[in-house]
Every structure is written in C-alpha cells, then in structure tokens.
Amino acid sequence: MRAYIVTTLVGVFAIDENKKIVEFSAFSRNPKEVAEKLKRSEIEILPEEKEIAGRLGRKKIFVIFSNRKEGVKHAEPGNEFENYVRENLRKLAIQKGLIKDDAEYNKFLTQANLELTKVKIKKAVGADHLVIHAINSIDELDKSINILVERLREWYGLHFPEMDKIISNHEKFAALVGKFGTREKMDEEELKQFSEQSMGIDIEDEDVKVIQDIANQILQLYKLREKISTYIEKSLKKIAPNFSELAGSQLAAKLIAKSGGLDRLARMPSSTIQLLGAEKALFRFLHGHGKSPRHGLIFSHPLIQNAPDSERGKIARTLAAKLSIAAKLDFYNGEYKAPQMKKELEERVKEILSSKK
C-alpha cells in the first residue's frame, strides 16, 4: 500500500492508489500564513506534512511526496494523484467543510495567491534594477543639460556673443558665467581682449543674476551626473565585477539596462550582446535592406573605437563573446576572473590587428 502527499492551499491531503483521500490536515484560513506555508513546502517538509507522513507510517503505508523536495521520496510533478487532488480541490474543500461554496473558495484562493505573488514580486527585483534606473537617469540628465546649456549660450550670447566660440566646453562655460556674471568681470585671460570690444548689449545686474542662476543649476546637474556615475561604478563592482571590468562601467550599465537585467544578459548568446542597441539596423537588414550591423552599444568600447574600420566586425565578435562569458560568470558563479579574461581579450585583438593585410 502506498499513498501520495499533496499540499494545497486548503491543507495537506494524502491520497492512496485508488484515489481515495486517506488523511487530511487543514491549514488555517489566514491567506498570509497559507502563502508562507505553500512557499516553504517547496523546499522543506511542513509540520502538517510530517504529521500526516507519521500517521501513514503507523498504518504501514508507504509515503511519497507529490512535490519535489530534498531528501524525501517524491513523485514526478504533474502525476495523476496530484492532478486528481488539484482538479477536485473545490469539491474536496467543500466536502471537508472547510469552505462553504464556490464564491468563498474564489475569495480565499485570490487572497492566498495575492500574498504568494507579492512575495514573489519582492524577490524578483534585484540590485541590477537599481543600476538600470541609475544609468537611464544619466541619459536623461545629459539630455536636460544639453537643452539648458543651449539656452544658456543663446541667452548669455546677447550680452557677450564672442564667448560662445572661445569656450567650447559646456561645463566651463557655465562655471564662468555662474562665477563672474557680466563680461566686464570675467577674470579669464583668453576672454579679456574680446570683452572690451564686444558687440553684445550691456545688461543690468538683475538681468545677469537670472542667467547666473541657470548656469549654477547646470553645474549642479553636472555634479549630480558625476555622483550617479560613481554610484554605478561602485554598485557594478558588486553585482557584476567581471562584466563591468571588461566592458567599462558605463557600457556595462547600458548593456544591463538594454537587456532588462543581469539575469537576462547572462542567458543571452554573445551574438545578441554584440548587437544590443542596433535593433533598428538589424531588422532593416532582416527585411532585406542595408547591411547587417556589426556592433550595437559595444561600439563605444575602446577596443572597437581604436580599431580600423575593416577590423571592427571581428573585434566586436570577440569582445561580445568574452562579455557574454563574463555576464554568465557574474550571474551564476561570481568568481573574479576579469584580469585573466582581459589579457586573453587583448591578445586576441592584437592577433586580429596584426594578421590584417
């Protein structure tokens, strides 16, 4: 004689080979507790399950668990005994007097599963999701800074148009305007000669004050960008040490964001990683127009940037292959092998470049 133990949201059933319920132990009707029990039941033996197994044992019935657990005799998931209990659960619950009718069953079922799903949602979000938002916010900051700098240059240009061409660095431009204000006060060698014979209009203190405020805000945004960038670097060292070492933290973060998480990236073939971010060109090619793209986001990697155009495809493949190994290593194992991988990668790239005719 043998019996199968099936754990459901109303309680633990034991069913014999003739599909007769031989033992039963009810769970409480608290959805939170039930959710907790169902989750634990996947890995360990619950007190209710142990109790039933004990009772069956005394009756000399051989016990088989219907869900997989370490260290106990279990059947294949989806076996006919488990299916029987699951299919008839409504009926069984009402028979056992645990639940009055279908409507009450639905209510309990929804509540218990809601709790279970909430726990699962909480677990599904990893530290890589934080990095994804950080790198996306850097993109947005860059956009905002560009818009504001453009405005600043035009606005201040009314007063001192010559400066636009001389100071091409945006951050420096904003810093100078923020610090000094009107062109007469500019204490900067390269600007002095132009400020005296400028074709810009003269403006009042209160006019220049507003422009200075904008300039200082832009500087704040630059500082914020720097802060977030450092944060990304630090946090990537923790969650993806190999991958970020090989790719560089900016590129690593972008690839993680594009793929939707380190878990997904780890499951991607290297050919997909090679073309992440080049989807438009890829689909254009698949539709029969244009050439197949050679690189997506990884184009910004120095190894590709510094290579001659003719070799970039080859290097992109090599780089993507190593990156894909690194991502898998980070996600599944965690061992730090980046220096060795970097060496191998650089050697291979050298080989490609030297074999070029």
Next chain:
Amino acid sequence: MINLPKVKESKLEGIFITDGKFATKNLILGEKVYGEQFVKEENIEYRVWDFYRSKPAAALKKGLKIFPLKLGMKILYLGIASGTTASHFSDIIGSGGIIYGVDVAERVLRDLVRVAEKRGNIVPILADARKPEEYASSVEKVDLVYEDVASDDQIPIMIRNCEKFLKEGGYAMIAIKSQSIDVTKPPKEVYKQALAELEKHFEILDKVELDPYEKHHLFVVMKFK
C-alpha cells in the same frame, strides 16, 4: 425631446454598446482601472472598453461574431500584464467566475496586484507561461484560455497550456502577433502557418485581423478538440 437610451445590449453576453463603443458593467462601482470612460444609465455604471488598448475589444470592433465569455466562467489568461483587458473580462464573468492571470514581468504584475485586490476574481501569478508545471499548483481546469504573449513560441505555449488546464470542449482565444513570430515574413503567411498548427488541436470558430487598432495581429477564437 425623445430620450434615447445611451447603453444598449449587444448580441454577446455581458457586453454593451454605447455610442459605437463597447462597454462592460463595472464590477466594482466607481473604480477605474486604466483611466477608461464611465457611462451611467439607470444607476448602472458601465466602463467603456478601449479598442486601441485592448485586443479583444479591437476584435469585437472589427466584427468578431463569436466571443465565448460568460457569467461565472473560469479563465486562464496568459500574458495578463497590468490588467487592462483582464478588468473587462472580470466584469463579464462576475464575482462567481475567476481569472488566473499569468505573467513573467514583475513590473506589470505590481499594477495587476492592485486591480486584483479590489476585484476579487483575478488571481495574479508571477510565472513563465512556457512552464505550466510551475503554476500548476495554483490553477485548476478552466473553461477558457486566452493568450496574449508577444513571443515566437506563442502557439506552442497555447497548446501546452490548453492540454494541461483547458476542459474538454473548452474555448481558447489567442492574439497572434506576426511580428513576434517572424518579422521577415508577410503577416498573412505567418497567420496561415499558425492556424495550420492550431487546427491540429482546435476547431477554429472565428477570426479577425486587428488592423488598424493593433498592427499585424490576428485574433482567433477556437474550441478545444
């Protein structure tokens, strides 16, 4: 002045027509799910079913004749997302029915949890529809399976789930996205292949293309053999 009724019954159970649009009776009074419009008549609140945001509504708009949802039905919904479509299903089946909603994305399920908590007939399940074994412990046999998953294996996913969870003679509905199955082939060709695959397991009852509401989609209603 003649007072024409604003809301008419359609030929389909639980679905109403107002001003050329479809609507369902709101299960939870006063609750909006996705910013949809309300129409009130004789103290009954109807939620307008946006056919640009929900594929079944688009299918009805394009003249779908057979739509098997009924009061009290049990439904398995693969790719439920944030609950826009599911909320209307939930209206139609009422509090006696139940929707098992499966989705892999934790982001959209967070929104769905809020909808489900209010409605009481939606069971959110965070799982991959490719692996029905993973949620077998939460789902029972259902009367209808609806799949809206943008994936190249959406047809095998449908068949596997129906074999496991759909009652004999139960209904199945699917929104086939040709761009997901094969971008390089013309949609008509993709549909033909998909339908041939489905016909091995189902009897096709009705089908419509969803253009212009959803590009490159075919909505199919079937009966399980």
